[in-house]
Amino acid sequence: MDIDIGNALDAVAAPGVSRDYLDRLDERVADAHERIERGMADDEFGYAALNLPARVDTAAIRDAVAPLADAETVLTVGIGGSALGAATLTDALDTDGDAYYLDNVDPAQVSTLLDDLDLESTALNVVSRSGTTAETLANFLVVREAYEERGVDWTERTLVTTGESGNLRDLAAEHDLPVLPVPDGVPGRFSALSTVGLAPAAILGVDIEAAVDGARRERDALTGSLYETPAYAYGALTYALAARGANANVVMPYHESLETYAEWYAQLSAESLGKEGLGQTPVRALGATDQHSQLQLYRAGPNDKLVTFVHARDGPDVDIPETELAGLDYLAGASLGDLRDAEFEATEASLADVGLPNVRVEIERVDAASLGGLLYGMEAATVLAGELYGVETFTQPAVEWGKEVARDLLGGAEALDEKETLRVTRE
Template sequence: MKLSLSVPVEEEFDAEAARLIDARLASRLSEKDAELFDGAADAADRMGWVDLPQQAAELLDEIESLRARLQEQGLRTISLAGMGGSSLAPEVMAQTADVRLEIVDSTDPNQVAEAIGTDLEHTVLIIASKSGTTVETDSIRRSFAAAFEEIDIDPASRMIAITDPGTELEALAAEQGFLATFLAEPTVGGRFSALSAFGLVPAGLAGADVRGIVAEAAAAAADFAADGLDNPALRFGAWLSIAHARTTEKLVLAETAQQLDGLGAWVEQLVAESLGKDGQGILPVVV
């Protein structure tokens, strides 16, 4: 994938990169310094994503244990009902690992029916909703539940919930006796949840090497925390900052034969939802 921006002159880039380095932006972010953001009080409650790779050990054990149980029961098709950040990251992980993960992120009746018609007798449905009240996701859950009942399968025995603590979805899963419930870290926003239960559980149950993914992320963390030009995230941040100051409106993501399947849509959501604030931002376009 190639990133296409209006290219600032070298002097502008050097000055902006130096500003970010002097401000210790990268290292302060790795330390969860909420003062980097407007509305620091709110930001302080949304920094849990920073050290997700270091917090994932117990979750990885649970994923591997549940995957073994599913295999023993002959449950081979993993379907994921989730919108936005709840489905984009695990979709990329699964496609990169060349494992099957059925994504159901539309309420279009034909698409839902097609998903239900795919090996239902051996299917497990993951319902992923941070709020626990996502209407589209719950609609998909109800459709699958009705289909399971039609073939005399208890819907709860084929459903897994991923949600924040204290949500209606958690309560529903407990009441109905879902196969499993994973409670995510509430200080992690949806678009940054790739290395939380929202990303790792679906991808891991589908067969992706999520332990390896987490290990690679942990190894890269030091590079992204460095206040220097060798930090690719800092360099890209400097380019975006200059582009925004120049009122550049679009970030073009050009697909290549070597790209990771689905990465463009994931990056598109990350950039648009992160930078699209207060009527401003850069519009990502996948071509």
């Protein structure tokens, strides 16, 4: 993973950061790195996530998914970090089958998906550390019933990824289901490079060992300086720009296969850093699609955001055929990749032209190794930013509050008295 922050310096952007400020900030990065290294060495909660490339047992994952090797489809039931890391990998990489994710509780979507799936050839992967996550368990019960109604033995098609105790662990023991442990000390949004994120990819033939190797290389590249560590350069820059008024971070990959990556990063950043009035609002965009919609705001609206471009230097390509159509001479001899890259570079330049800070995150290609490095790098960047903000990066109290209220309402509790409702209806 490489980072180019030139278009976020104050010589180009407003808000922007000066080189002198980066020199001073680098001293804080060194201190933060020491804290991160201590946390990793002690396997502290959260910091343990950065140890995953050296500790995840890919052979154990392969063994657990072996009974499902004939699956043509994998249906993962989870939510948030229990689904987004895996979805990022399977959506981005070539697989031997299809991957679907039930990470919401929309009855129409659940029904439609189950109607369309051939459950006899579908592996069911249910993921919940506690085994009590309401959305996950509700969807799992619905899916399990669908298997039973179609006469398919769900116990022969199910993998469980869960904690050392709880409902799902008990269910796995009762029915002798293959089971993988959720790693200790790793919040869900940091679990992409663990059993949680790698198991669905392994079922579908992804080279999970390469993904872990890519992450390990990124781990080995961590130093105490933002000038030497791309992950820290990105984390420090997002922190610095937020303090200068860039309150949103638009994550804009220029590859369709990385669209889910932007969703994954949105959760990672929002849930980790959105505390005590701090943090940037992540915005998901896709190049070149959103050049024809959101770019109007980014170029002509308020300079209150950072745009993060994500780009691969190499990959498959398709030549554009010759045409007799008028006005398309400029496409002669070009490819779709050439056009995409030209649009990317033009958008990057257009934002620099109006002083909107933007950063280029580049990987070599969209493959397992590069994606593993990208995921790890962004996790390290987020942990570094949390140290600079001084927030509790690995907790999510606001999320837990909402979960508790939802459970109370389902259990028959009265609606919250302190919230006034204004309902407008059509006559």
